[in-house]
Amino acid sequence: MAKELIMDIKDFSFKYAGAPKPSLVDINLPIYRNKVTAMIGPSGCGKSTLLRALNRIHDLYPGNEYKGEINLLNLETDNFENLLEIKKENEFIALRQRVGMIFQKPTPFPMSIFDNVAYGLKLAGIKDKNIVQEKVENALKGSAIWDEVKDRLKESAMGLSGGQQQRLCIARAVALKPEILLLDEPTSALDPISTGAIEELVSELKKDISIVIVTHNMQQASRLSDYTAFMYIGKLIEYNKTDKIFLNPQEKLTEDYVTGRFG
Amino acid sequence: MRSRRLLLNKIVLILSTLSAVLGLVFLSWILITLFIKGISSLDFSIFTNDLVDGGLKNLIFGQFFMALIATIIGVPLGMMAGIYLREYGNSTYANIIRDLSDIMMSAPSIVIGAFVFAVFVAPFGSINGWAGSIALAIMLIPIVVSTTDNMLSLVPKELREAGIALGGGKHQVILDIILKAAKVGLTTGILLAFARIIGETAPLLFTSGTNSFWTTDLSNAFPSLTVSIYNLANFPTDKARDLAWGASFILTVIVLIINLIGRFLTRDKG
Amino acid sequence: MFSKEYLFKKVAFSSATLILIILVSIFVMLFISAKPAIEKYGFNFLTDSSWNKTVETKVPLTPQEIKAKKSSKQKINTEEDDSLFADDTPVLGGDEASDNEDSNFNIITKNIFGGFVPIIGTILSALIAMAFSIPIAMGIAVFLSEIAPDFLIKPVGTAIELLAAIPSIIYGMWGLFYFAPLVQKVFGGSQISLLTAGLVLGVMILPFMAAITRDSMNTTPDVLKESAYALGATKYEVVKDVIFPYAKVGIIGSIILSLGRALGETMAVAFLIGSVFKIPHNLTDPTISIPVVLANNFGEASGDMMSSLFFLAFVLFVFSFFTIGIAKFYFLRGRR
Numbered sequence: 009m010a011k012e013l014i015m016d017i018k019d020f021s022f023k024y025a026g027a028p029k030p031s032l033v034d035i036n037l038p039i040y041r042n043k044v045t046a047m048i049g050p051s052g053c054g055k056s057t058l059l060r061a062l063n064r065i066h067d068l069y070p071g072n073e074y075k076g077e078i079n080l081l082n083l084e085t086d087n088f089e090n091l092l093e094i095k096k097e098n099e100f101i102a103l104r105q106r107v108g109m110i111f112q113k114p115t116p117f118p119m120s121i122f123d124n125v126a127y128g129l130k131l132a133g134i135k136d137k138n139i140v141q142e143k144v145e146n147a148l149k150g151s152a153i154w155d156e157v158k159d160r161l162k163e164s165a166m167g168l169s170g171g172q173q174q175r176l177c178i179a180r181a182v183a184l185k186p187e188i189l190l191l192d193e194p195t196s197a198l199d200p201i202s203t204g205a206i207e208e209l210v211s212e213l214k215k216d217i218s219i220v221i222v223t224h225n226m227q228q229a230s231r232l233s234d235y236t237a238f239m240y241i242g243k244l245i246e247y248n249k250t251d252k253i254f255l256n257p258q259e260k261l262t263e264d265y266v267t268g269r270f271g
Numbered sequence: 272m273r274s275r276r277l278l279l280n281k282i283v284l285i286l287s288t289l290s291a292v293l294g295l296v297f298l299s300w301i302l303i304t305l306f307i308k309g310i311s312s313l314d315f316s317i318f319t320n321d322l323v324d325g326g327l328k329n330l331i332f333g334q335f336f337m338a339l340i341a342t343i344i345g346v347p348l349g350m351m352a353g354i355y356l357r358e359y360g361n362s363t364y365a366n367i368i369r370d371l372s373d374i375m376m377s378a379p380s381i382v383i384g385a386f387v388f389a390v391f392v393a394p395f396g397s398i399n400g401w402a403g404s405i406a407l408a409i410m411l412i413p414i415v416v417s418t419t420d421n422m423l424s425l426v427p428k429e430l431r432e433a434g435i436a437l438g439g440g441k442h443q444v445i446l447d448i449i450l451k452a453a454k455v456g457l458t459t460g461i462l463l464a465f466a467r468i469i470g471e472t473a474p475l476l477f478t479s480g481t482n483s484f485w486t487t488d489l490s491n492a493f494p495s496l497t498v499s500i501y502n503l504a505n506f507p508t509d510k511a512r513d514l515a516w517g518a519s520f521i522l523t524v525i526v527l528i529i530n531l532i533g534r535f536l537t538r539d540k541g
Numbered sequence: 542m543f544s545k546e547y548l549f550k551k552v553a554f555s556s557a558t559l560i561l562i563i564l565v566s567i568f569v570m571l572f573i574s575a576k577p578a579i580e581k582y583g584f585n586f587l588t589d590s591s592w593n594k595t596v597e598t599k600v601p602l603t604p605q606e607i608k609a610k611k612s613s614k615q616k617i618n619t620e621e622d623d624s625l626f627a628d629d630t631p632v633l634g635g636d637e638a639s640d641n642e643d644s645n646f647n648i649i650t651k652n653i654f655g656g657f658v659p660i661i662g663t664i665l666s667a668l669i670a671m672a673f674s675i676p677i678a679m680g681i682a683v684f685l686s687e688i689a690p691d692f693l694i695k696p697v698g699t700a701i702e703l704l705a706a707i708p709s710i711i712y713g714m715w716g717l718f719y720f721a722p723l724v725q726k727v728f729g730g731s732q733i734s735l736l737t738a739g740l741v742l743g744v745m746i747l748p749f750m751a752a753i754t755r756d757s758m759n760t761t762p763d764v765l766k767e768s769a770y771a772l773g774a775t776k777y778e779v780v781k782d783v784i785f786p787y788a789k790v791g792i793i794g795s796i797i798l799s800l801g802r803a804l805g806e807t808m809a810v811a812f813l814i815g816s817v818f819k820i821p822h823n824l825t826d827p828t829i830s831i832p833v834v835l836a837n838n839f840g841e842a843s844g845d846m847m848s849s850l851f852f853l854a855f856v857l858f859v860f861s862f863f864t865i866g867i868a869k870f871y872f873l874r875g876r877r
Binding site: 070127177 | 690764768773774778782783
């Protein structure tokens with residue numbers, strides 16, 4: 009199967025509002041369809057900043073500066089569109105429905121388990137109860153949490169364990185059938201068992217969804233991802249197939265990092 | 272569908288921005304009114320004459336003096352109580368006191384006036400400055416308790432441990448280290464509390480009452496700026512009303528300046 | 542010899558206990574001072590709308606009394622108009638009753654005090670204040686926590702807090718001379734009315750409510766909001782579906798706490814409510830509230846009126862104690 013691009017980041021630079029210098033400089037990075045791309049690097053290297061640019065969640069806080077292009081494949085027209093050109097609110101909404109996001113800490117909304125998953129659908133304008141019901145059920149099943157919550161769908165999502173909450177959040181994002189799912193260190197707040205469940209889920213999900221995951225856990229990157237990008241102080245140092253990065257890195261910095269000489 | 276959502280979003284954002292504008296309109300309306308009416312009725316004689324001669328000198332002094340006595344009574348008690356809650360009390364008892372203090376902070380001030388009347392006015396047969404000061408002190412204490420409690424909670428635990436580790440007694444560590452560490456916050460809190468009580472009217476109405484003449488004798492009816500504003504505003508003559516506006520202006524300036532000083536002290540701390 | 546440590550702790554403990562003592566004393570003193578009225582009127586006080594009203598009531602005599610009266614008829618006849626003197630010291634029972642020869646009734650004259658009008662006035666003025674201030678306060682809180690650009694948050698926030706610091710008597714002055722005429726122009730009726738009092742009260746609690754509501758909203762974690770935005774929610778949807786539900790308990794607490802303030806406020810209302818003991822039939826009618834009754838009558842009261850005033854103070858204290866207590870301990874627990 010030919011590798012197919014879904015997103016293409018070109019010469020991308022990013023500066024936070026009021027910051028003296030850019031946090032990301034000249035990033036070039038392809039994201040392939042139905043693959044898992046991992047972004048690794050020491051804290052502060054800009055990996056989360058980059059991830060948060062991919063659905064323009066940075067724009068919640070005014071004054072940030074973008075340069076370059078982030079091209080996203082439009083599945084209908086088969087053309088790439090630069091998502092940095094988005095200015096209108098409804099385009100942002102559309103973008104975020106196409107590019108889902110999971111955060112470090114689970115973020116269940118203060119509502120029932122069912123409503124959490126149905127919320128994105130409601131925003132997307134799906135009103136038919138049966139369709140919502142079906143989509144919620146499928147999303148929960150697809151996120152490997154259905155069996156645990158099917159008898160308590162009306163209960164508050166706050167009562168779930170951390171790992172369950174995180175899978176619920178994935179279900180909530182998946183229910184919208186996004187093209188890309190961004191995961192920002194999704195297991196850093198979880199215990200090893202929940203982490204395992206999430207990792208398993210991610211491997212399942214890539215059948216339908218392209219995944220970008222930020223992680224500080226190198227085992228996780230090597231277990232999960234097809235491609236890995238190593239970043240350091242705002243720059244992309246090396247990008248390659250995951251096994252190449254971990255077994256045969258080209259750059260000294262990458263080698264030092266993946267062998268644990270700094271971190 | 273999406274355009275309806277966006278429209279609704281826009282409407283709500285506009286409405287809530289308008290609410291903020293409305294709040295600011297009220298603030299400016301009140302301040303501008305006060306300023307215009309206040310300035311036009313102010314002349315220097317207001318500060319040199321007592322109420323009986325058409326001035327405010329004794330009233331301003333009286334209001335300050337009672338608030339000051341209240342502070343002298345209330346601050347040590349409130350701080351000691353706050354210290355107890357934060358440094359000594361992990362008990363149910365301390366939690367109950369903390370809760371009750373919170374309730375007391377929001378209790379109707381007129382009721383506190385009624386209570387002080389029953390205890391400090393009725394038995395002596397006449398209104399007096401002590402009663403007014405005590406009523407204000409009762410208003411002040413829970414505010415100081417809450418401030419002290421909060422400010423001490425911001426002092427890192429390590430500081431206490433370090434003090435104890437150097438061989439200091441607990442009370443020495445509290446007095447020498449913790450209170451100093453919390454000094455700015457405590458000062459601000461006390462200033463704000465002072466600003467709050469100096470503007471009070473209701474607890475003074477039938478405790479201190481007010482007095483047209485200069486006096487420093489707290490055992491008599493005592494001059495109060497706020498009570499006199501209330502009386503003057505209900506007077507049918509323009510002169511009395513103008514004086515009420517002048518007094519209101521002075522009162523507001525005092526209260527706002529104390530507030531701004533308090534904010535200025537803690538400007539770097541959010 | 543006590544150690545300094547011991548003394549310090551004792552003083553701290555006593556100071557804390559003073560809070561309890563003051564609160565208990567408030568309860569006890571108000572109750573004791575109100576006791577004559579409580580004994581006399583009981584719970585009827587809360588539903589009786591007459592204040593300082595002279596009434597004559599006919600009390601049917603029991604058979605024993607009729608008998609007794611018949612046996613001492615002449616003696617009683619001489620006391621026929623005694624009740625006229627009883628205005629200020631009305632006494633229950635038959636002691637001062639005059640005898641109506643033909644019908645077997647005692648006529649008792651006394652001054653009745655009932656708290657219904659001020660109680661209703663207090664509640665209504667507070668409700669008007671709430672109806673006015675809740676939507677605006679919510680708007681301000683949303684503006685400050687979600688909409689305002691960074692450079693506006695601080696100055697607008699400070700301005701709103703300064704508005705909260707202005708003494709209530711200033712609100713009264715401003716309300717009486719400037720706001721009331723405007724309200725009258727818009728709604729008609731008189732300048733001095735339940736409506737103007739309620740609205741000025743609303744303006745007064747507005748900044749307080751807005752400030753504590755904003756604090757509640759700010760407890761919503763950013764990441765929770767971000768994840769709603771990441772699903773494609775608009776700002777309004779994030780506020781409605783994430784922030785409000787998340788901060789619900791705190792927001793309700795803030796509202797109830799503000800209600801507690803409104804119920805007990807004296808000066809902002811005293812200028813405007815009209816101080817008339819009448820049930821308002823229109824919003825633009827004047828009436829009176831408990832704090833205002835106290836403010837206006839405490840100075841000259843004595844006897845039954847005094848104990849009735851204390852009864853009102855007691856009612857207000859109990860009422861606001863529970864209102865504030867509920868707000869603080871059910872809704873605002875753990876936040877100070």
